[in-house]
Amino acid sequence: LTQLRQDPLAGHWVIVSEDRSSRPIRTKAPPRSEPRGGWLCPFCEGNESTTPPEVEAKRSARSEPNAPGWSIRTVPNKFAALRPDASGDPAKGDLLEAVPGFGIHEVIIESPQHQAQMNQFSRTKLADILAAYRSRIRSLYEDKRIRYVQIFRNEGYLAGASLEHPHTQVLGLPLVPDVIQAMVNRAAAHQESKRGCLTCAIIKRELAQKERVVFEGKRFVALAPFASRVPGEIALFPREHQHRFEESSDDALSELAAELLRCLHAMRQAFDNPPFNLILITAPRAEGKAFPEKQLARTFHWHFQFVPRTTRPAGLELGTGLNLNPVAPESSARRLREALRDRATWAGTVKR
Ligand SMILES: [Zn+2]
Numbered sequence: 001l002t003q004l005r006q007d008p009l010a011g012h013w014v015i016v017s018e019d020r021s022s023r024p025i026r027t028k029a030p031p032r033s034e035p036r037g038g039w040l041c042p043f044c045e046g047n048e049s050t051t052p053p054e055v056e057a058k059r060s061a062r063s064e065p066n067a068p069g070w071s072i073r074t075v076p077n078k079f080a081a082l083r084p085d086a087s088g089d090p091a092k093g094d095l096l097e098a099v100p101g102f103g104i105h106e107v108i109i110e111s112p113q114h115q116a117q118m119n120q121f122s123r124t125k126l127a128d129i130l131a132a133y134r135s136r137i138r139s140l141y142e143d144k145r146i147r148y149v150q151i152f153r154n155e156g157y158l159a160g161a162s163l164e165h166p167h168t169q170v171l172g173l174p175l176v177p178d179v180i181q182a183m184v185n186r187a188a189a190h191q192e193s194k195r196g197c198l199t200c201a202i203i204k205r206e207l208a209q210k211e212r213v214v215f216e217g218k219r220f221v222a223l224a225p226f227a228s229r230v231p232g233e234i235a236l237f238p239r240e241h242q243h244r245f246e247e248s249s250d251d252a253l254s255e256l257a258a259e260l261l262r263c264l265h266a267m268r269q270a271f272d273n274p275p276f277n278l279i280l281i282t283a284p285r286a287e288g289k290a291f292p293e294k295q296l297a298r299t300f301h302w303h304f305q306f307v308p309r310t311t312r313p314a315g316l317e318l319g320t321g322l323n324l325n326p327v328a329p330e331s332s333a334r335r336l337r338e339a340l341r342d343r344a345t346w347a348g349t350v351k352r
């Protein structure tokens with residue numbers, strides 16, 4: 001069974017995907033660093049035949065698809081949350097609403113090496129990975145049934161990573177998630193009353209006030225969001241207004257790679273190397289009157305979110321959707337800034 005179901009009381013949507021229950025999941029956390037062997041890692045070089053055939057790869061000119069010789073490899077997720085072949089009629093008008101679990105779920109295998117954390121990647125390597133994000137979003141948005149592409153990366157078992165091998169997930173959704181819809185609506189409302197982009201206005205305000213600024217780069221600015229959900233949360237925005245990440249130039253991606261590494265360094269230093277989720281927020285697929293491209297271009301502003309697992313969501317979060325953040329974002333920002341004070345230290349950790 002693969003279905004998207006709407007909760008009739010609260011209105012939220014849930015992906016019900018039974019296929020995922022057979023994926024290699026463990027109920028206990030594995031040791032922090034798990035040696036290869038014992039079980040076959042499907043993402044390691046040499047094991048290409050254990051994944052579905054690749055849809056895209058950065059590989060040496062002499063190498064063959066689905067064979068060794070790659071540096072980044074994108075494959076359909078074998079244990080997909082949503083399926084490209086899901087079909088059937090939506091169940092409507094009977095109190096309970098559900099749609100077939102159509103969607104595209106891919107994995108970007110970031111490196112042939114099993115043991116690497118994101119902070120160990122060089123700037124060039126990370127820029128290549130970002131170029132893969134760009135390419136997959138462009139490609140998935142070509143499918144008219146895909147309304148939002150969510151790119152996310154889970155690092156650490158407690159952040160939901162079921163495989164240690166470094167990878168990013170790409171999920172093409174047949175609906176625009178409530179969170180994104182809310183961002184679109186709020187940006188549009190601001191534009192109507194105040195003119196201009198809400199995010200641009202916030203960046204300007206934060207830069208003037210400085211209290212929550214983690215760092216100010218040439219093209220990007222990192223903030224501890226005013227309503228950070230957890231201690232150490234960072235949002236990284238392009239300073240120049242742009243609604244789609246997937247329209248970034250190679251130059252911008254190279255700069256972005258350096259700034260993501262800077263965020264990582266700050267987070268690891270200030271919050272003791274926490275497990276984390278990296279989330280990319282970009283504009284939904286342009287669509288007639290619901291999401292006119294012209295309006296998205298004026299009002300939406302893409303960004304990255306680093307959400308470290310510094311607290312454990314529990315009953316309050318599940319019951320109310322309210323996060324309880326025990327550290328003021330202003331003090332988080334101060335700690336993150338201090339972690340970057342010794343420029344030589346973080347610059348020294350970044351390989352070209
Ligand atoms: Zn591996």
Ligand SMILES: [Zn+2]
Nearest residue numbers: 197200241301
């Ligand atoms: Zn903007």
